[in-house]
Amino acid sequence: MASDLLSIGRSGAQAARIALDVTAQNIANASSEGYVRRSARMAEVASSGGFGRIGDVSLSGVRLDAVVRNADLFRQAEVRRTGADAARAAAEVAGLENTEAAVEQSGVYDAMVKFEGSLQQLVGDPTSDSLRASVIEDARTLVGTFNIAANALDSVGTGLRFEAQDGVNQVNILASQLSQVNLRLARAADASSDQTALLDQRDSLLQQLSNYTDVTTTIAVDNTVTVQVGGTGGETLVQGGTATALAMTTGTDGTISFSVGGTAVSLVGGSLAGKSQALTKLAAVRANLDDIADGVIDTVNTAQGNGRNLGGGTGQPMFSGNSAATMALVLTSGAGIATAPAGALANSRDPGNLNALRAALDGEDPTGKLDALLFDISGTVAGRKVTRDALQTIANTASVSLQAQAGVDLDQEAVNLVRYQQAFQASGKVMQTAKDIFETLLAIR
Numbered sequence: 343m344a345s346d347l348l349s350i351g352r353s354g355a356q357a358a359r360i361a362l363d364v365t366a367q368n369i370a371n372a373s374s375e376g377y378v379r380r381s382a383r384m385a386e387v388a389s390s391g392g393f394g395r396i397g398d399v400s401l402s403g404v405r406l407d408a409v410v411r412n413a414d415l416f417r418q419a420e421v422r423r424t425g426a427d428a429a430r431a432a433a434e435v436a437g438l439e440n441t442e443a444a445v446e447q448s449g450v451y452d453a454m455v456k457f458e459g460s461l462q463q464l465v466g467d468p469t470s471d472s473l474r475a476s477v478i479e480d481a482r483t484l485v486g487t488f489n490i491a492a493n494a495l496d497s498v499g500t501g502l503r504f505e506a507q508d509g510v511n512q513v514n515i516l517a518s519q520l521s522q523v524n525l526r527l528a529r530a531a532d533a534s535s536d537q538t539a540l541l542d543q544r545d546s547l548l549q550q551l552s553n554y555t556d557v558t559t560t561i562a563v564d565n566t567v568t569v570q571v572g573g574t575g576g577e578t579l580v581q582g583g584t585a586t587a588l589a590m591t592t593g594t595d596g597t598i599s600f601s602v603g604g605t606a607v608s609l610v611g612g613s614l615a616g617k618s619q620a621l622t623k624l625a626a627v628r629a630n631l632d633d634i635a636d637g638v639i640d641t642v643n644t645a646q647g648n649g650r651n652l653g654g655g656t657g658q659p660m661f662s663g664n665s666a667a668t669m670a671l672v673l674t675s676g677a678g679i680a681t682a683p684a685g686a687l688a689n690s691r692d693p694g695n696l697n698a699l700r701a702a703l704d705g706e707d708p709t710g711k712l713d714a715l716l717f718d719i720s721g722t723v724a725g726r727k728v729t730r731d732a733l734q735t736i737a738n739t740a741s742v743s744l745q746a747q748a749g750v751d752l753d754q755e756a757v758n759l760v761r762y763q764q765a766f767q768a769s770g771k772v773m774q775t776a777k778d779i780f781e782t783l784l785a786i787r
Contacts, residue, residue, distance in 0.1 A: 348773055351770070351773035351775075351776060354768070355766055358763075358765040362759065362762045362763065364382045378413045378541075379412045380412070383410050385405055386402075386403075412747060414744065414748065415561065417748070418545055423552070425741070426552045428730070429552070429554070432616065432734070436616075437502050437619075442719045445716060448487045450631075452487075453487040457480040464693075468681040468682070475676045477676060478673065484638075488669045489667060492631065492665070495624060496667070502617050510554075512554060513579075514585070516551050524583055527541070528582075530565075548567065555614050555615065556611030557570075557612075558570040558571070573610045576607055577605050578602070586603040597618070597621045627718075632664075632666050632667075634708050634711045634715070636665060638708050639669060646660055649686075651677060652679070657679070680699075683698075
């Protein structure tokens with residue numbers, strides 16, 4: 343019996359020491375990124391039979407069954423999914439805000455209003471040199487603001503594509519690292535410390551991947567993971583020890599597309615998808631701005647050609663180009679503004695052609711189109727912000743849920759320290775009792 347007490351006490355002390363080690367490991371890694379809380383799972387040492395013992399009674403102590411990672415695959419998948427949605431929305435909003443600022447801060451709307459106002463003032467005195475000079479200067483300002491808006495939009499697009507390419511590079515680095523982890527996991531012994539650390543690394547890499555793209559995972563029996571991107575039925579990015587490269591292609595309109603191993607894929611989550619959506623909207627805004635600029639150029643130049651300038655000659659084009667970026671002022675003298683109708687003499691005060699120009703501009707309505715463009719951008723930004731905030735709240739909730747289950751609670755670990763310390767001391771007391779019994783038996787003569 344004393345022998346049994348000694349072995350039971352010894353097994354209990356060993357189990358308590360292991361549990362203390364696990365608790366200490368949790369406390370030490372409470373702030374480690376990607377660390378999943380461990381717990382020691384114990385199992386009774388089963389034995390039966392023997393001299394003087396009832397056959398169905400097991401009194402042989404305890405053993406370590408496994409060191410368990412408190413990871414929940416479903417909660418981890420939810421964190422990745424909701425996090426990818428939130429990252430997509432945040433990246434899209436950031437790109438849209440820069441697009442909005444590029445157009446608004448250029449002052450193109452105000453410049454268009456001022457240019458039309460100067461044309462209206464010229465109607466009152468078509469031969470006034472100062473009023474004609476004012477029209478030319480306002481036209482110069484208008485051209486400058488269109489150019490500024492176009493250049494700013496180009497800068498926004500360049501920045502988004504640079505960030506997207508960097509994201510693609512990061513995805514490929516993470517995918518390569520994940521394939522190496524898969525190889526090591528396939529060789530790791532079950533429940534070993536090496537396997538546990540590799541599982542933490544695997545899950546951390548998957549979490550990092552979800553910041554850039556949507557991630558669909560399949561966990562094999564040996565804990566290796568297969569990763570697909572592009573939603574259900576998407577392309578395989580990682581399988582076993584093989585990682586397939588993600589690539590980005592830029593279209594003629596500045597939008598981007600992605601492929602995995604040469605096969606086109608539509609990313610549905612992560613910052614890469616958000617930047618792609620922002621670039622698509624940017625391309626639409628740029629196309630609208632170019633159409634407005636082209637409309638102004640054609641309308642003004644057509645009216646100029648139909649009238650007579652201050653010297654009685656046929657009006658010449660005021661602008662050149664066919665887009666916001668290529669728009670330029672080519673009429674540098676106010677005397678060249680064709681305010682009079684065809685057939686009028688020099689220094690005519692007849693504003694017939696100027697009125698026709700203003701009527702044509704009213705029909706083209708560049709001011710209204712610019713206002714609608716700005717309203718569309720601001721409305722889109724406002725709507726996407728609501729979506730972003732909602733998705734971020736959902737992602738935070740999922741993260742908190744996972745942290746509560748897999749994170750380290752220092753208060754709980756402090757309780758465990760006391761608990762396992764007491765268990766260790768109690769097991770020592772059992773061994774001391776076994777020793778006393780042995781000494782008592784040896785003292786009997």
